[in-house]
Amino acid sequence: MDFESREVVMSVRRQKLYSKEICACSIFGAMSRAGERFTGERVIRAMASMHHRGNGLGGGFAAYGIYPEFREYYAFHLMFTGDARAQREAKRAAEEFLLRNFDVVHDEEIPHSDDVHVRDPPLLWRYFLSPSKHGEDIDLPDDEYVVRKVIHVNSAIDNAYIFSSGKNMGCFKGVGYPEEIGRYFMLDRLYRGYLWTAHGRFPTNSQAWWGGAHPFGLLDTTVVHNGEISSYGTNRWYLEMLGYKCTLHTDTEVLAYAVDLLMRRQDLPMEIVAKILAPPTWETIDRMDVRKRELLTALRRIYAPLLMNGPFAVIVAQSGRMIGLTDRIRLRPLTVATRGDMFYISSEEASVRLISPSLDSVWSPRGGEPVVCEIDGMFEGRLEHEIAGAA
């Protein structure tokens, strides 16, 4: 009898009730409010200083403003996993799907350095494309169309996974320490962005999967997250009911989808979104003036399943904007610092001091209070845009 191959057999239905993966981490974000672009070199250095907050089982970066030449096109980063044959098959199936639904203007393998040793790298490819809608999709807004196609690829095509899908930005991630992943993708040499976020991962189960590293994102919204979401089961059913498919074996995914739902689909401002994800306690709400109390009560009543319960610190990035947020009772660290045009968010002050020894200000935001950094002039730009739209 083959004793080696014996394992617990679970019904397929129950296997799909996977447990979320638990991890602790380092997170870091740097942004130039003036929109100046810089390489990932200093970000990698800052992450290296928080080496011990990860365990080498995941590192990743999101960089904004890196593809100016393709700024009009969605930049898809895909990974194809499995053995060489599975990778080829996944790439074929994914490309067939992409070509049917998009106009692909350029594609290439994502450059990487063979000098850096990483474990089991998948085949990594990027595509610059624009929607080519037909049939009943024809009336969908571009973003919604793209989201649906991304969810389709990630849930229906084996071994193919779109891990970055925004315009003029990209995610780079994999199994390894963040500094290794950064050098593997040559982020210190090939790319210049005005906003970088990064993540070093300490998963407590050893499933070393490239797709499981942070950041997670949809379109140009990315999330790096330190924490465990104890409300995961609740958040997940709510988002799945609204059409999201949680396929990535991590609780961070629900944060990314919640931000997408609230900010993109429902057009709520970040200040409101923060109060949904990490609301004040009832004790605080009950003491507020009537208008505020009614608003926050309505938020908690309507969006209770999106309350992110459990310890977390998170950096959400979008084009032109970076947001830091901790859970309502602030169980994970987050430090914010500024120097001139530069704005930093980090798990540790030390990593910021390493790359910017003098700082204009440093503080720890309160639990549930979002810290929002936007590119100068962004508000004015948005306002003009809205006025133009209204006219």
Added chain:
Amino acid sequence: MRSLVLPEFTISRSEECDRCRACEHQCPFGAHTYDVSKDKMISDSYRCAGCQRCAVFCPKGAIEIRPAPSFYRPNASWSRERIEDIKRQAESGGVLLTGCGSDKPFRIYWDHMLLNASQVTNPSIDPLREPMELRTFLGSKPDRLSLRSDTDTATDPFLMVETPVLFSAMSYGAISYNAFQALAIAASRSGTFFNTGEGGMPSEMKSQFKKHAIVQVASGRFGIDAEYLNCAAAVEIKIGQGAKPGIGGHLPGEKVSQHVAATRMIPEGTDAISPAPHHDIYSIEDLEMLISAIKEVTNYEKPVIVKVAAVHNISAIASGIVRAGADILAIDGVRGGTGAAPKVIRDNVGIPIELAISSVDRRLRDEGIRERCSIIAGGGIRCSADVVKAIALGADAVYIGTAALIAMGCTLCQRCHTGRCSWGICTQDPGLMRRLNVDDASRRLVNLLSAWSHEIKEMLGGMGINAIESLRGNRDQLRGIGLHEWELDVLGIKGAGE
């Protein structure tokens, strides 16, 4: 006809007995009598209901009531209960009636589910030092908040509870005025709700308790007028009850006192018969019309609850009810209590609430309408852990009935249908009713809710969750133990260790 049924209990009296006759006074069934000529207390075990009233109130602690050791020849097929039921039916020729929830050993799924707790990877939270929130909202919720319109936050009516436990429907008539009042007082003190059942609301209670009352519209339509519907926080349409799905109700004329009659708007001393169905609801579209009518009468200010018994195709029924416009769905499981029900129905019809919650929640999620209504689960909630598990399976809150009665003194002797409740709970006899002190009973109820709330907070804190709403449908926090595959699948949980 002489009864051939053996007594269920034996009464033993120790030497301590000083013949004070307290037991004789306490027993409404006549099990104790005093023989003056012999200066001796006489026990008639045939009359004993096993309610333990005499044992508790014997000043000397001299009385002990035990299950009778007498037996019929043991037989796996013909248990004592089967034999005695036949004997009783042979003597009476009628349907066997009983009170309280089913006592049959159906699998209690609560006892086959274990809860999670935080270890290392996330911190558990100490509810004595950190905020821990049990407040929740029951009612239909919109998909999104529109910041542009001020009216949006005001539209959907809802119930706000400070703890996710409500008192389920127990009507004045079935239970005594004192018990009814105690529930109302406890609900208002604890930030939750009591339910009038179908017995109407005594007019003198209307203004004081309207903010904490759920008024019921059942098939008998007793005591219903616009004023009744509007002196409540919510209106519940009762389609069915876990103890007797598909069966109507019957309050015997002996229980219809003058005050009960006035409250129910029926003549004194007449039987109050609730038909099995609502005779204006023969289909789902009829339910929709009744819901609309109630909303119209209450100016769309009160959520409408539809209460059904958990039956085989409960998930499809639930979906229909939500689509018919119910704001809250109350589901009552097979172990739900009753003041009177045919024994054969109580013990054979319906499904356990645990399975019903899970399948209804899943069905509503699959259809994308879960947030269009809230779910209140009842029928077999025995402790705070059951509450936590019910919510993790997908309920928004729970109804308790039996647990509340026990808090007031009930010992589940199952004689509610006789109207002779020795504890003054399920009776209209003025002498018996007086035994239940309203202040004392309401304090016990408030204490029970407070105790459970503290325990729920401890369990939540252990899981690293500080708001009850983050537990709803969070099946990750549950693992099954000693369950079959199909049971795990219906519950939507993994087995322990998986």
